[in-house]
Amino acid sequence: MKTPGFVDYFRASTPIAEISDLNIGSRPAARRSGERIEDLRAIPWVFSWSQCRLMLPGWYGFGAAVEGCKGSLEELREMHRAWPFFRSVLSNLDMVLAKTDLAIASRYAELVLDTKLRRDIFTRLSDEWHRTRKWLTAITGNAELLADNPTLARSIRSRFPYLDPLNHVQVELLRRYRAGDHDERLLRVIHLTINGLAAGLRNSG
Numbered sequence: 001m002k003t004p005g006f007v008d009y010f011r012a013s014t015p016i017a018e019i020s021d022l023n024i025g026s027r028p029a030a031r032r033s034g035e036r037i038e039d040l041r042a043i044p045w046v047f048s049w050s051q052c053r054l055m056l057p058g059w060y061g062f063g064a065a066v067e068g069c070k071g072s073l074e075e076l077r078e079m080h081r082a083w084p085f086f087r088s089v090l091s092n093l094d095m096v097l098a099k100t101d102l103a104i105a106s107r108y109a110e111l112v113l114d115t116k117l118r119r120d121i122f123t124r125l126s127d128e129w130h131r132t133r134k135w136l137t138a139i140t141g142n143a144e145l146l147a148d149n150p151t152l153a154r155s156i157r158s159r160f161p162y163l164d165p166l167n168h169v170q171v172e173l174l175r176r177y178r179a180g181d182h183d184e185r186l187l188r189v190i191h192l193t194i195n196g197l198a199a200g201l202r203n204s205g
Contacts, residue, residue: 003121003124003178005114005120005121006121008112008114008117009039009112009117009118009121010037010048011110012048012112012113013105013108013109013111013112013118013122014038014048014051014052014054014108015048015051015052015174015190016044016048016192017169018050018174018177018187018190018191018194019044019047019051019194020044021187021191022191022194041169045057046058046154047198049189050099050197050198050201051194051197051198052104052167052172053099053100053101053104053105053108053167054100054102054108054125055096055097055099055107055138056125058092058093058096058097059093059096059097059100059129059132060125060128060129060132061128062093062132062136063128063129063130063131063132063133063134063135064128064131064137066135067131067135073138073139076139077139077141080140090136090139090140091148091149093132093136094136094140094142094145094146094148095146095149095152095166096135097129097132097133097145097188098145098146098152098153098156099156099201101160101164101167102129103162104164104167105125106122106124106165107167107168107171108167108171109121109122110171111171111174111175111178124131127139133145147179159200159201162200163197163200163201166193166196166197166200167197169193170190170193170194170197173186173189173190173193174190177190
């Protein structure tokens with residue numbers, strides 16, 4: 001996304017900086033020092049978006065791509081029926097959308113201090129999420145997310161009551177930490193919420 005201020009939005013609205021402090025891999029989060037997204041490794045990039053419940057890398061752009069597609073909706077439906085690869089892609093998209101929570105993501109967006117930047121980018125992301133959901137429904141014919149996988153749908157729904165409070169706690173802790181409270185215990189609890197959310201969402205990046 002070549003949107004002015006997007007890097008600032010990403011850095012503020014996700015716990016990417018705090019994730020970078022975690023000892024969860026053999027390599028640093030970025031290939032080199034700096035703020036460029038291009039230098040960020042794939043796992044922390046995906047992981048940070050899953051923490052704020054936006055799951056952006058898994059769905060962003062699908063709706064716009066479908067609207068820009070020269071083929072017909074019926075051709076896309078036929079691809080879904082007859083092409084296992086395309087069906088698998090949409091199945092994964094379905095799962096990622098089901099794990100997204102725009103209301104919680106909006107709480108993380110509040111960590112972006114620039115009000116206009118926050119409003120402009122979150123609105124754009126929200127619009128694309130709804131566009132993607134609309135076209136996924138149009139292609140698959142399923143009005144509900146994970147309609148073809150009720151077991152997974154129940155599993156995700158059963159985990160949300162435990163995950164949602166963790167997200168709200170994490171937002172508040174990030175707000176305090178970034179405001180200057182650098183108590184080691186605070187950072188440790190932030191890291192514990194990161195681990196808890198990763199375990200509950202079952203997405204590690």
